[in-house]
Amino acid sequence: MVGCWPPIKVISGKNPRALNRISRADQPPVSPTFIWSEWQSLMGWQPSPEVLAETLDGGQAFRWRREAATPSQISEIWTGTWSEQVTQLRLNHNQLEWRTPAAHYAATAVALPRYLGLDLDHHALVDSLPWRSDPHLARCLVAFPGLRILRQPLGETLLGFLCSATKQIVQIKQMVALLAERHGAASPVASTLPHRLPTWTELAAIPEIDLRACLLGFRAKYIHASAQYLASHPGWLEETEQLPYAAAKARLLTLPGVGEKVADCVLLFGAGQRAAFPVDTWILQSLARRYQLTGWKPAQIAQFGRAHFGPNAGLAQQYLFSWERKFGRPSSADTASK
Numbered sequence: 001m002v003g004c005w006p007p008i009k010v011i012s013g014k015n016p017r018a019l020n021r022i023s024r025a026d027q028p029p030v031s032p033t034f035i036w037s038e039w040q041s042l043m044g045w046q047p048s049p050e051v052l053a054e055t056l057d058g059g060q061a062f063r064w065r066r067e068a069a070t071p072s073q074i075s076e077i078w079t080g081t082w083s084e085q086v087t088q089l090r091l092n093h094n095q096l097e098w099r100t101p102a103a104h105y106a107a108t109a110v111a112l113p114r115y116l117g118l119d120l121d122h123h124a125l126v127d128s129l130p131w132r133s134d135p136h137l138a139r140c141l142v143a144f145p146g147l148r149i150l151r152q153p154l155g156e157t158l159l160g161f162l163c164s165a166t167k168q169i170v171q172i173k174q175m176v177a178l179l180a181e182r183h184g185a186a187s188p189v190a191s192t193l194p195h196r197l198p199t200w201t202e203l204a205a206i207p208e209i210d211l212r213a214c215l216l217g218f219r220a221k222y223i224h225a226s227a228q229y230l231a232s233h234p235g236w237l238e239e240t241e242q243l244p245y246a247a248a249k250a251r252l253l254t255l256p257g258v259g260e261k262v263a264d265c266v267l268l269f270g271a272g273q274r275a276a277f278p279v280d281t282w283i284l285q286s287l288a289r290r291y292q293l294t295g296w297k298p299a300q301i302a303q304f305g306r307a308h309f310g311p312n313a314g315l316a317q318q319y320l321f322s323w324e325r326k327f328g329r330p331s332s333a334d335t336a337s338k
Helices: 049-057 102-115 122-127 135-143 154-162 169-183 200-204 208-216 219-231 236-241 245-252 260-270 281-290 298-327
Strands: 064-067 077-082 085-092 095-099
Touching: 049 064, 049 077, 049 085, 085 102, 122 298, 135 298, 154 169, 154 200, 154 219, 154 236, 154 260, 169 208, 200 219, 208 219, 219 236, 236 245, 245 260, 260 298, 281 298
Parallel strands: none
Antiparallel strands: 064 077, 077 085, 085 095
């Protein structure tokens, strides 16, 4: 378990008055029993608004939404959900702040730093990349300073990326939101908060036709079949998460609908396996244009990525991906997602 990142102070039962403090500014309409904790500074990461948006909404995760700033708010607010957590983030004069339902404060104070990768030495990870000899990578690092790799629950990451085939990020988010709304448990705190995603055991009990009603299309078949397998093999995902990269990927590839790209995305964003190097249309485009690898197949690109960028190749991949989406010339990749 990761300790709290300073200066977050976990509220204990010895200080009940602190738990009941209400942040009255920016308070959305909620049920009478629901209150937000006060905004707290989150040290260890000072992203720009652009980098924060790219980290939360650039194809790693699909359960963050941006709420535009209003006259009573100092900045736009990002609301995100994973597992049992519901958290809001904002930038206050370049300082990242967070809050959560007061009832979840202690748990979120522990979970949020790990989710955002604040338990890792990000500077050392970036410095280990070959940016000194790779001018394009150096350009990407400058364009997105502080870009993070999220550490999400493995099961939720698998579900999100099984929804991703041939879809844009906004469409994946719609599918995931429908799965949560229709088949996930409601928040025990308030009905106004987002539902959690259904577990794989819960998904196994849902008929494929009901999954298709969540806009999944042909993806419903793979999610249904994967759910049947995972429900009959308790602990399979937890065991996979603990394996070395190659062994974990080999296991994921046995699941219905999981190909090379999906497996690498799941391991990079859900298991912290930074050796994973997902290859999608954007990465094919990037390495063809910037590294003269035109015509290379995805498996060859992935092998090159791991060899060239080293043990933290997945981190380099995210910088390349983000740069290509923002600065690369328009192409057929404009309609593709991770």
